[in-house]
Amino acid sequence: MFMDLSNGIYDLISTTYDGVLEGVRGIRLSNDVNGCSEGVLNVHIDGDPGNVSKIEMEFGRNRVRAMAFANLGHALMRAGYKSQEGSGEVVVVMVLEASVPVSTMARAAITVTEGITSAIQDLGLRYDSISASGSLRQNLVIVRRRDSDVKVRGAGNHCKLGELIGASTIDSVKASAVKNGVDSGFRRSLMLLLSEYGITAEDLKPISGADGHPTDFDKKNSDGMHIASVSAVLHIEDCIRWGLVPKEQGTAAGNAIICSCFGISDAGDDLLDSLKLAVSDYLFG
Amino acid sequence: MNPLISDSRFPYDSTMLTWKDVLEVEETQDRRKFGIMCPDIAIYRQGRALILDIPGEEFRVLSSGFTNGGYMESPQAVMNISGIGGKAEYSCMLGGLEEFDRSVEAYVKKLGYEPDRCVCMTTAANMDNAILTEVVSSDGIRVSTVITGGIRHNGGRAGDPTTYDEAAHVGNEKSGTIIILMSIDADLSESSMLASLTMATEAKSCVVQELQARSLYTPDIATGSGTDQVAVISHKGSDVMVETLLRDSPLAVAISECVSKGLRLALAKQSGMDVELQSDVMTVLSRYNLVQDSIREEMRFSASMDELMAALEDVRRDKYLASMAMGVLHIQDDIRNGRVSEDEGLCAAKTICRSAVLDGSLSPLEDLRFESSEDIVELVSYVSALKLIRRVEERRGH
Numbered sequence: 001m002f003m004d005l006s007n008g009i010y011d012l013i014s015t016t017y018d019g020v021l022e023g024v025r026g027i028r029l030s031n032d033v034n035g036c037s038e039g040v041l042n043v044h045i046d047g048d049p050g051n052v053s054k055i056e057m058e059f060g061r062n063r064v065r066a067m068a069f070a071n072l073g074h075a076l077m078r079a080g081y082k083s084q085e086g087s088g089e090v091v092v093v094m095v096l097e098a099s100v101p102v103s104t105m106a107r108a109a110i111t112v113t114e115g116i117t118s119a120i121q122d123l124g125l126r127y128d129s130i131s132a133s134g135s136l137r138q139n140l141v142i143v144r145r146r147d148s149d150v151k152v153r154g155a156g157n158h159c160k161l162g163e164l165i166g167a168s169t170i171d172s173v174k175a176s177a178v179k180n181g182v183d184s185g186f187r188r189s190l191m192l193l194l195s196e197y198g199i200t201a202e203d204l205k206p207i208s209g210a211d212g213h214p215t216d217f218d219k220k221n222s223d224g225m226h227i228a229s230v231s232a233v234l235h236i237e238d239c240i241r242w243g244l245v246p247k248e249q250g251t252a253a254g255n256a257i258i259c260s261c262f263g264i265s266d267a268g269d270d271l272l273d274s275l276k277l278a279v280s281d282y283l284f285g
Numbered sequence: 286m287n288p289l290i291s292d293s294r295f296p297y298d299s300t301m302l303t304w305k306d307v308l309e310v311e312e313t314q315d316r317r318k319f320g321i322m323c324p325d326i327a328i329y330r331q332g333r334a335l336i337l338d339i340p341g342e343e344f345r346v347l348s349s350g351f352t353n354g355g356y357m358e359s360p361q362a363v364m365n366i367s368g369i370g371g372k373a374e375y376s377c378m379l380g381g382l383e384e385f386d387r388s389v390e391a392y393v394k395k396l397g398y399e400p401d402r403c404v405c406m407t408t409a410a411n412m413d414n415a416i417l418t419e420v421v422s423s424d425g426i427r428v429s430t431v432i433t434g435g436i437r438h439n440g441g442r443a444g445d446p447t448t449y450d451e452a453a454h455v456g457n458e459k460s461g462t463i464i465i466l467m468s469i470d471a472d473l474s475e476s477s478m479l480a481s482l483t484m485a486t487e488a489k490s491c492v493v494q495e496l497q498a499r500s501l502y503t504p505d506i507a508t509g510s511g512t513d514q515v516a517v518i519s520h521k522g523s524d525v526m527v528e529t530l531l532r533d534s535p536l537a538v539a540i541s542e543c544v545s546k547g548l549r550l551a552l553a554k555q556s557g558m559d560v561e562l563q564s565d566v567m568t569v570l571s572r573y574n575l576v577q578d579s580i581r582e583e584m585r586f587s588a589s590m591d592e593l594m595a596a597l598e599d600v601r602r603d604k605y606l607a608s609m610a611m612g613v614l615h616i617q618d619d620i621r622n623g624r625v626s627e628d629e630g631l632c633a634a635k636t637i638c639r640s641a642v643l644d645g646s647l648s649p650l651e652d653l654r655f656e657s658s659e660d661i662v663e664l665v666s667y668v669s670a671l672k673l674i675r676r677v678e679e680r681r682g683h
Contacts, residue, residue, distance in 0.1 A: 080541030103354020158511025166443030224629025
């Protein structure tokens with residue numbers, strides 16, 4: 001997938017290229033290795049270039065072009081944590097149709113990074129019970145148009161250019177993620193929610209004493225009311241882990257949600273154990 | 286005056302106090318050691334500034350700051366400077382960014398540094414509230430950060446709507462900024478410096494998420510503030526070369542850990558944004574604009590103001606209710622993000638609120654109002670009011 005930059009004088013900074021690359025004619029996302037040849041920067045992606053998304057946004061004289069590849073099915077990570085294994089990555093190319101200093105390009109990199117995190121949070125993506133903030137492999141390219149008569153310095157969320165950078169990052173990442181098979185409906189299943197905590201149907205069956213899947217399994221597994229309640233409990237579990245609420249009160253609240261939504265009378269000292277008990281009884285009991 | 290920038294607090298007045306007046310009388314002779322960042326970068330407090338005094342030529346900086354930002358070789362110093370505040374600070378804005386540049390340049394000179402060789406960032410935070418942190422990666426690379434932060438009044442999420450259009454000179458900025466100055470005792474390539482800047486940013490957004498700090502512009506959780514800045518200092522003289530920063534490398538983990546530790550403390554110190562405040566049920570509810578006044582409008586409480594305030598204090602300390610509010614409002618987040626339908630989400634929220642918050646006890650009138658709630662925010666507002674009056678009754682001994 002190619003972003004044509006031959007209509008002006010463009011420069012870029014990137015996590016794949018050292019320094020400021022001046023006079024760029026285009027940017028390609030492809031399966032070729034990272035590099036620059038004849039004014040075209042190539043950024044390697046491990047996937048189908050047909051799944052790249054492109055978005056343009058403008059407000060008044062502010063205009064951006066975004067190009068993203070987001071395979072969020074695997075290789076998720078949270079900053080500072082061990083990453084998920086597998087093949088997956090995010091690449092965002094952000095073209096600012098404005099003449100800005102390099103400092104503003106760096107600030108745009110901050111906004112793009114926050115945009116990627118926002119998209120991943122909006123999609124509710126987790127791995128190994130951890131809420132993801134990015135991908136193990138993540139690269140950015142920030143481009144400015146040096147000959148533009150729009151001369152600004154702000155690229156943070158507080159200004160229109162920054163708003164466009166953030167919004168176009170979120171939209172392009174989500175659009176590419178959908179092409180790669182991940183969207184908001186990805187987690188519309190109780191078992192998928194629990195699988196992010198390493199809990200499988202095979203773990204639940206013995207708890208309820210079931211042998212196989214009941215005939216209404218699929219219907220119950222995709223029931224929105226129960227998915228919403230489990231999602232609420234898992235969020236409380238996150239808040240306990242982050243130290244935001246004390247374990248005792250958080251667990252009590254989570255257990256009360258489980259008891260009220262799954263119609264069970266008693267739950268345990270551990271929210272995940274309580275969820276296992278309730279969901280196994282609901283799906284297989 | 287820039288006619289398109291206005292601030293109702295400070296109507297334009299040609300005799301108004303300016304930054305130049307302040308600068309003339311400001312004391313900057315109070316230089317004192319604040320700490321040390323790796324590798325042997327002395328940090329000083331002087332006047333309104335926190336100064337990283339760069340020792341020698343073997344350093345390179347990448348910064349998103351307005352003053353000498355971008356890549357800079359061998360800077361004399363990297364600074365974080367508090368704004369003057371009040372009318373005098375506003376006078377900088379009247380002249381646009383050029384006037385702002387002049388004010389920073391003049392102040393850096395007054396501190397005894399060469400403005401062209403200093404990388405500067407500015408914020409509303411007080412430099413005495415800066416937090417210095419050092420972490421050593423598992424493969425022995427030292428990382429230091431010195432962070433100031435206050436986003437209670439300017440938290441935002443990427444893509445949030447804004448009114449400030451710099452290209453058209455319309456609108457104004459709000460104060461509230463996280464500034465991360467980070468030094469890494471390794472010789473990083475320029476691309477790795479940019480990757481370090483993004484790694485620090487991602488770690489920042491994780492801390493903001495863990496504190497469930499709200500965006501001031503949407504019901505979303507913030508990812509930072511609109512004016513956050515980062516500077517990365519690389520030690521060119523180090524024997525350790527980092528050509529490519531792998532995001533799961535020990536160095537990337539150390540960067541994240543350093544930012545995470547420092548930022549939590551900085552947010553608490555500058556603006557009181559700590560676990561206690563963020564788990565206050567009223568803070569949790571405020572994300573969806575559910576505040577004391579709006580909740581009190583839900584019903585005509587048969588209680589005195591003293592009783593209500595005492596009950597509210599009780600409720601605010603109740604971490605069970607805070608957890609419950611976090612869980613139920615998360616369902617509303619799921620609805621907004623298309624993960625659950627509105628009907629299904631509301632159904633779950635009603636089940637939870639009826640049974641787990643109100644213990645199932647509702648009068649016919651309460652039940653009618655409860656069931657008439659058309660969305661989760663309306664439901665939570667009413668349930669909060671009911672919980673408040675229940676708490677008043679409990680305190681009366683009923």
